[in-house]
Amino acid sequence: MGHAYRAVGWNRQKRVYDTALALSIALCITLFVALTLSASPLVTAETLLIRSFGASAFVLLHVILSIGPACRLDPRFLPLLYNRRHLGVAMFVLALAHGTLAFVLFHTLGVLSPLESLFTSDAGPGTIPFQPLGAAALAVLFLMAATSHDFWLRNLTPPTWKALHMAVYVAYALVVLHVGLGFLQANTSGWLVGATAAGSFWLLGLHLVAAHREHTVDRGAGKTVGEWIDVGELSTIPDGRAKTVCAGGERVAIYRYGDKLSALSSVCRHQNGPLGEGRIVDGCVVCPWHGYQYRPRDGRSPEPFTERVPTFRVRVENGRVLLDPRPLPPGTPVEPAQLSNAKAPADERELYVGYLPHSPPRQARFTRGVVLAVFTACLAVVALIALEQAPLRAGQFEFGVVREFRGVLESAPHPLLRVQRPGDGVSSYLLVAPGKHGADELVRDFDGRGVTLRGSLVHAGERTMIEIEPGSLALADVTVAAPSALELGRRTLRGEIVDSKCHLGVMTPGERRTHRACAQLCIRGGIPPLFWVEDDRGGVQRLLLVGARGEAVNERVLDLVGLPLEIEGLVTQHDDWLVLSSDPAGYRRIAKEQ
Amino acid sequence: MNAPLRRRHAALVTTLALALPVAFAAAIAKREAAPVQLELPLEAQRASAVEALAPGAGTELTLETSSGQRWRARHDATRIAIAQVAGAELPDLLAYWSARNGGDELAPDAVLLGPVNGGSSERTYARPGAGGVLVLFSLAHGEVVAQTNVETR
The missing domain is CATH 2.102.10.10 (Rieske [2Fe-2S] iron-sulphur domain)
Structure with missing residues (x-):
């Protein structure tokens, strides 16, 4: 180490490096949010944050892992290596924000402990849970971020520290599979698959080329002369x-x-x-x-x-x-x-030393060009991810807006509030409790009675739900028309089981693979399951799913939530709700080729 | 890196280069397409109740709210078709027909046409009278959200 060296000093180079890094990340997140909002204005803030943090971290991980082999192949990339730890820690912070938000959103407020939910949900026949893969990657990245300081380098010794930090490749593989088994299952754009595959080929190819070059150097020094080795001409140095x-x-x-x-x-x-x-x-x-x-x-x-x-x-x-x-x-x-009278060959190469105030001019130009190119590429990839997301449905949750409702309560198979429409007919609103819980406990003593209650609306299309404010239910003198039931016959329908609360607007998206663990936790907690059916013209219907005798089937459908299904059953119109009655034993997974 | 680490790095990267593409390809290969239903269960009943207005047919009106929601209403002598064209959906949105404008309240004589479809899909209702007011009423919000006069043809 030299006199001029300052181990953890915030010198000019580091400040420039970190400022460029912070601005780049902020721009990537802003771009992702703006493009997503332009396509899906009603997307929830949590989804925007989870996806923008995740996308930015994934892109940044590729940049970080490219720097090492790039430096082995061309020393002009070395200025990027100088402060690579800050890149790594910034990427970890993004990944941590992504993981924490997803963990809180999908796994808390349910009937299972959040950790139990994380590691047991999203299971079922033929499915591989993707969230534990992300959690494992995050644990590895945490270990690396926490030891990204010279204190640990000194105490662990460089070889051990380096060996530990090679776990980043394991983390990278886990992240790629997390993306492949999660986001890319629900977002089927070929561009997204191609970009992920291209990122892996680029990275692994770069590392293989660099490793091959290293291997060539390590093969041997030269001819042995006694105890000495002839390593070549002096004139080449x-x-x-x-x-x-x-x-x-x-x-x-x-x-x-x-x-x-x-x-x-x-x-x-x-x-x-x-x-x-x-x-x-x-x-x-x-x-x-x-x-x-x-x-x-x-x-x-x-x-x-x-x-x-x-x-x-x-x-x-x-x-x-x-x-x-x-x-x-x-x-x-x-x-x-x-050495006597030996002429040394000229050497035009410049050497970047990170703690000196300025880079050599040619090196500085090269570094600026590389940073600009990498930044542009990152923005392009982030924009591609944002634009190629599957459309996000527009359910809404009037979070924090509490209204009063009057109607007659029905508790089976799932709690409903029947509300008299002006003039004629009845609207039925599904009732749920806060969090990932059904309202069965809250409405137990009010079955068939007129009530007032307070709560927040969740709604999508023609379906409406109320998240009840606990303690707000009270008996009231309310009259509504008698229930109507119209059998529409037996149908074979293709669709997906979703939890009604998230799907109708608490989360966007509240369906498909990325939401499956949360849907399972919600349905396990008593949230009514819906069978969500789409036609090829964008038409949507959401049927309340019950058993063959009209009973709740929550516990029996958990493994099939979020998967493409075909259900044959009796469709009945109860007031304004369609109800699909069918024994879960007869639900059929739709094979890929069908 | 020292030599043992370089060897470990090379082994790790080679293993990844062989295994990761296979695992990723397998993950993508097992994707399942979103299920598509050819005919929605209630559409047949709706179609038989009131025949849909042909595209472009009828006189077109617009209903709007100050918060950006907009609906298109097309009508002929016997039918009215309504579709939302902009803004966020409203909860439990019902279409009513009334002989007079009730202002912020739903007029007592208002006749329910039916629920308004979610999304941009259009629903057609039987027109109860020659001239009157088409009212959009959110029952869950308990308010008239938009209304327009429909003239006699």
Whole structure:
């Protein structure tokens, strides 16, 4: 390490880096929200946040994982590596916000503990739960974000720390499967599948190419001359730069500086960065990753710093460089090989050192160009995700708006409030309790009685529901017309079982795969299940789903919630509600090819 | 990275490059298409009750609210067809026909035509009289939301 080095200092470079990062993330989220709202103005704020955070984190994860191999292939990408930890922590914060919101929204306020719901919901024949995959990825990312500090690097030692942080690849695989088994099940755009696949091919391809190049370097140093290895012509080493060779199982950097030649381990003590790809600055070898410095003669950082790397003996014979592959203890002084009249080749490459005030000009131009290109690509991908989402249905929840209602209460099979229409007829409003609970307990003593109650409306299309304010039910003198029932005959219908509360407007979307765990928890808690049927012209009907004898079937349909089904049963019109009566044993999953 | 880590990295990335595309492809292959119903259960009954107005037929009127909801009403001598064309849906929205404008209240003589369809789909009702007022009333909100005079033809 050098005198100029400031370990956690907020120098100009870091401030510029972090400002660009924060602005980029804010712009990505804003763009996603704006495009989603333009297509689905009634989408709930929670859905907007969950999706925008998730999309931004996923895109950012690709950027982060591209930086390492890009630097191996072209050192001009190194400025992006300098503050990569901040990128990682920012991505984790986005992922955490995505996961926390989804966890609270989908798994709290139900009859199961939130963790039990997270790890047991969304199960069923032929389905693989996608939310536990996201939770596992988040746990890995947390471990990495929490240890993204030099404190942990020092205490765990660089090899252990690096090995730990390789878990990011496991997290990446979990995230891809989380997306593939969740979001992409309900959002079937080919563009979304293609973009996800392209991201993985890009990333894994980049890593494989970089790994192949590393493997080529590691294969061997050269011809053995006694105990020494001939590592090549001296004339190939530019002044102030190194030749990196593999010797004794690890890489060695052979540095040329003026009329001297020294060899030291190419593995930086800080994060095991490639010292052989740095250069001599102020008489010291500078690591290209974070600017740690070592004297070439003895492998020690200048005082007062204490880092040391192994050194090696080196000599020059007939213009060829010979290296003793046996490492000397870290910090062992070795007399440099003296060079006479040997001309060093010119070296035009610039070296970025993160803690210096300014990048070299060509490097700065390159970095600006790369940042601009990456940012543009990120915006384009985020826009693609926003635009290619499946349309979001427009149910509404009048959250916080409490109204009073009068009617006659029916409690079976699911609580309903029958309200007299002016003139003629009756409207029926499904009743539910707050959270993911049915209203059976609240209405138990009021079956068939006239009541007043207060609550908030949830509605979509012709279907209306009231979330009752507990304690607001009271007997009242209310008269409504007698119930009407009209048998419409036996029908075979294709659709999906949804929980009525979320589907009618508490959540958008309140159906399909991404909402399945929440729907299961709601129906388990007594929320009436609906059978949601769509035709190919956009027509929608929502039928109250009951058993063959008109009984509630909540517990019997849990495994089939959120899946494409065919149900054959009796359709009856009760007042303004359609009711589908059928034994759950006869529900049939629709095979993919049908 | 040091040499053992580089080897571990290479092994990990190679494993991922082989396994992840297969797992992702399997996840996409198991997607199930959204189920589609060819005929909705109540549509046949509705169609038999009142024949739908042909597209473009009839005289067109517009009903609007100050909060941005807009409906299109088409009518001929015997039918009225209503569809929402803009804004958020209203809960339990019912169409009424009244001989006179009742202002903010539903007139006592108002006759229920039926519920207004959700979304943009149009529903056709039998027209009760020659001239009158078409009223949209949200029962759940307990308010008249829009109304328009329908002239005698």
